[in-house]
Amino acid sequence: MTEEYCPSCEEEQPVIETVAWQNNACSVCNQEIPEKKPAGSH
Helix, strand or coil, X not given: CCEEEECCCCEEEEEECCCCCCCEXXXXXXXXXXXXXXXXXX
């Protein structure tokens, strides 16, 4: 299981990996974690 920064929890949390075309979900609050967009891209 990978960990990512969850905006809802405001800290790194383990994430549930979903299918490729969906965002991962935080295993703590179940909110989707948006893909991190590279800076400067629109």
